[in-house]
Amino acid sequence: MQWLKFAFLNTLRNRRRSVVTLTIAAMGTAAMLLAAGFAEFTYESLSESAARNAGHLIVARSEFVEKEEDVPMQYGIQNYAALRKTLLADAEVRYLLPHIQFSGLISNGDKSVVMMGTGIDPDSEFLVKGPFLKITAGGVLSSTRTGAPQVMLGEGLAKSLNAHPGSSLTLLASTSENSLNAVDVEVKGIFSTGIPDYDKRSIYTDIDTAQKVLLSDRISQVGIYLASMELSDTARPRIEKLAGNGFTVQNWQDKAFFYRSVRDLYNRIFGGLGGIIALIVLFVIGNAMSMAVIERTREIGTLRALGTAPAQLTRVFSMEGAILGGLGAVLGGASALLISIFLIFAGIQMPPAPGYSTGYPLQVAINPIIYLIVIALIVALSTLCAMLVSRRSARKPIVEALGHV
Amino acid sequence: MKTPSPVIRLQGMSKTYRMGEVRVHALIEASLAVAPGELLALTGPSGSGKSTLLNLAGLIDTPDAGRYLLDGRDVSQLDEHARTLLRRDAIGFIFQGFNLVPVMTVADNVDYPLFLAGVDAPMRKQRVAEILEKVGLSEQARRRPDALSGGQRQRVAVARALIKRPRLVIADEPTANLDSHTADQIITLIHDLCQVEGTACLVATHDERMTTRCDRIVSMRDGCILADGLDTPHVAHATAA
Numbered sequence: 001m002q003w004l005k006f007a008f009l010n011t012l013r014n015r016r017r018s019v020v021t022l023t024i025a026a027m028g029t030a031a032m033l034l035a036a037g038f039a040e041f042t043y044e045s046l047s048e049s050a051a052r053n054a055g056h057l058i059v060a061r062s063e064f065v066e067k068e069e070d071v072p073m074q075y076g077i078q079n080y081a082a083l084r085k086t087l088l089a090d091a092e093v094r095y096l097l098p099h100i101q102f103s104g105l106i107s108n109g110d111k112s113v114v115m116m117g118t119g120i121d122p123d124s125e126f127l128v129k130g131p132f133l134k135i136t137a138g139g140v141l142s143s144t145r146t147g148a149p150q151v152m153l154g155e156g157l158a159k160s161l162n163a164h165p166g167s168s169l170t171l172l173a174s175t176s177e178n179s180l181n182a183v184d185v186e187v188k189g190i191f192s193t194g195i196p197d198y199d200k201r202s203i204y205t206d207i208d209t210a211q212k213v214l215l216s217d218r219i220s221q222v223g224i225y226l227a228s229m230e231l232s233d234t235a236r237p238r239i240e241k242l243a244g245n246g247f248t249v250q251n252w253q254d255k256a257f258f259y260r261s262v263r264d265l266y267n268r269i270f271g272g273l274g275g276i277i278a279l280i281v282l283f284v285i286g287n288a289m290s291m292a293v294i295e296r297t298r299e300i301g302t303l304r305a306l307g308t309a310p311a312q313l314t315r316v317f318s319m320e321g322a323i324l325g326g327l328g329a330v331l332g333g334a335s336a337l338l339i340s341i342f343l344i345f346a347g348i349q350m351p352p353a354p355g356y357s358t359g360y361p362l363q364v365a366i367n368p369i370i371y372l373i374v375i376a377l378i379v380a381l382s383t384l385c386a387m388l389v390s391r392r393s394a395r396k397p398i399v400e401a402l403g404h405v
Numbered sequence: 406m407k408t409p410s411p412v413i414r415l416q417g418m419s420k421t422y423r424m425g426e427v428r429v430h431a432l433i434e435a436s437l438a439v440a441p442g443e444l445l446a447l448t449g450p451s452g453s454g455k456s457t458l459l460n461l462a463g464l465i466d467t468p469d470a471g472r473y474l475l476d477g478r479d480v481s482q483l484d485e486h487a488r489t490l491l492r493r494d495a496i497g498f499i500f501q502g503f504n505l506v507p508v509m510t511v512a513d514n515v516d517y518p519l520f521l522a523g524v525d526a527p528m529r530k531q532r533v534a535e536i537l538e539k540v541g542l543s544e545q546a547r548r549r550p551d552a553l554s555g556g557q558r559q560r561v562a563v564a565r566a567l568i569k570r571p572r573l574v575i576a577d578e579p580t581a582n583l584d585s586h587t588a589d590q591i592i593t594l595i596h597d598l599c600q601v602e603g604t605a606c607l608v609a610t611h612d613e614r615m616t617t618r619c620d621r622i623v624s625m626r627d628g629c630i631l632a633d634g635l636d637t638p639h640v641a642h643a644t645a646a
Contacts, residue, residue, distance in 0.1 A: 002520055006508075006509070009508035009509065010508055012508065013507070013508055298504070299504070299506060302498075302500065302504040302506075303506070304465070304489070305463065305465050305492060305498050306492065306493070306498065306517065306518055306521065306565075307489055307490070307492040307493020307494070307496075307518065307521050307522070308489075308493075308521060309486070309489050312521075397466070398460075398465040398466070399460050399465055399466050402465075402500075402504075
């Protein structure tokens with residue numbers, strides 16, 4: 001305790017230098033936390049979006065995952081009703097997202113455009129998608145429709161076909177029997193995913209309509225939406241067991257190519273940035289401690305003469321580094337927290353990412369574990385730096401230290 | 406009457422420094438003994454070897470040759486750790502420039518050697534109060550050194566050197582930066598405290614006021630002891646090496 005008091009008093013010797021050191025440590029910590037928080041928020045958003053699109057776990061026949069189909073639905077799931085009953089037996093499964101993936105043409109009579117269709121269960125699909133699907137006109141599909149088969153069009157596709165809610169269109173696709181089939185549909189709504197290339201081609205329709213187009217009673221895959229994303233890894237083996245032989249269960253990350261790419265890129269960018277910031281903080285603290293050590297060389301000699309061991313002196317300097325780094329880190333953490341809270345309410349928008357048509361909110365995740373890691377890192381580096389800088393001076397011959405001018 | 410055993414006994418101590426290509430013989434076969442309570446003045450011009458002798462006696466430097474007995478124990482070959490412990494427990498230092506720690510209060514500066522020695526807090530508090538009373542600085546206990554006069558600072562340094570009741574005090578020009586009146590007070594203080602505690606005191610000084618109050622004077626020149634106060638008339642109780 002006495003050593004800590006001595007170390008604290010030493011940090012007050014040159015207050016201006018201590019304030020500068022502390023401020024830079026605080027700024028470095030805040031920068032690291034904000035960068036890490038921004039990356040974390042991006043990862044969370046992308047992972048949530050990926051999971052809400054495909055499910056936390058995706059069950060498909062193994063051939064569907066491993067091979068290319070010769071005809072649509074060749075490797076589809078035959079008896080979805082039975083599989084559904086089996087999967088819903090797991091307590092952590094909240095929703096099932098059956099999907100039929102197909103492609104073909106969509107026509108308004110005058111113009112035909114290539115489309116990529118997804119047959120869905122409207123009730124669970126739109127409940128899970130929630131805010132991750134923006135409806136720009138009309139409404140969403142319903143499982144209780146009574147009239148003509150319905151579709152929802154991507155914004156770009158609707159524009160291309162000059163279609164509006166209520167418009168009649170025709171879906172044309174290859175069937176599972178390797179023939180062509182056409183079904184007349186009505187536009188229920190128009191959506192935007194924020195990815196123009198995707199919105200130019202994609203449509204949603206219900207499972208029945210998709211099966212009617214493909215002349216098949218199969219589905220492509222089932223997405224499983226769990227109570228939370230963290231359960232994915234633990235639920236996977238159970239779901240594999242429930243699904244049985246002939247099925248493959250994939251994690252949402254296996255299919256989230258964009259998420260993985262962004263994560264890899266951001267990890268490199270922000271990792272490098274964090275490294276540079278840590279180096280700057282280290283350099284500043286090292287410089288401040290070096291100056292303190294040089295200024296106090298004579299005092300080091302005096303304390304050594306009085307019987308202070310070199311290790312005790314190194315400990316005091318290390319504590320000084322820890323105090324400066326620690327106070328700076330806590331101050332930086334508090335600043336980062338305030339900025340993060342401000343951004344939640346400020347509603348600042350980032351420009352659209354490459355390939356996207358809409359921007360996204362500038363927000364920074366507040367992750368206590370990241371805060372603890374960064375603060376601990378700054379304290380540890382500051383302590384280590386001070387220790388290394390002072391080690392040599394603490395072992396300097398006493399006569400030499402006392403004679404220092 | 407039996408002569409008391411010397412606190413320190415230096416026998417044929419030599420020290421050579423290398424300054425570039427030149428070897429400087431700072432101390433040449435110096436032999437000396439100091440008795441308990443004895444105040445011994447080392448005099449001589451700059452470069453005569455006074456400081457080297459003090460450094461060796463204070464265990465802050467190591468000799469090239471010779472023996473050093475502290476309370477009868479040969480300490481000339483001790484490693485750094487053992488020398489640190491011995492300095493902590495048995496040797497007090499008074500420096501010309503006071504060398505107080507500026508961020509510590511007077512009381513904390515004086516307390517530091519006891520804290521290092523691991524004395525418990527209530528005992529330390531009591532001893533700090535006692536010695537500050539003796540040096541007349543009780544009122545200044547909570548002050549920082551920069552709020553004190555030069556004489557007061559040197560009294561703090563004396564208190565710091567003597568609080569652990571060392572066997573030996575090393576004082577390097579303790580009155581050099583002080584006016585006559587203050588110097589007298591400091592000399593009296595060192596003299597009285599060393600006598601009371603039976604502490605041997607080795608003082609390097611040019612100050613005549615100091616030498617006249619010492620029990621014995623040793624003159625040095627060119628690294629050699631020229632004359633030992635054992636042979637001088639005003640020596641009270643010297644002990645031969």
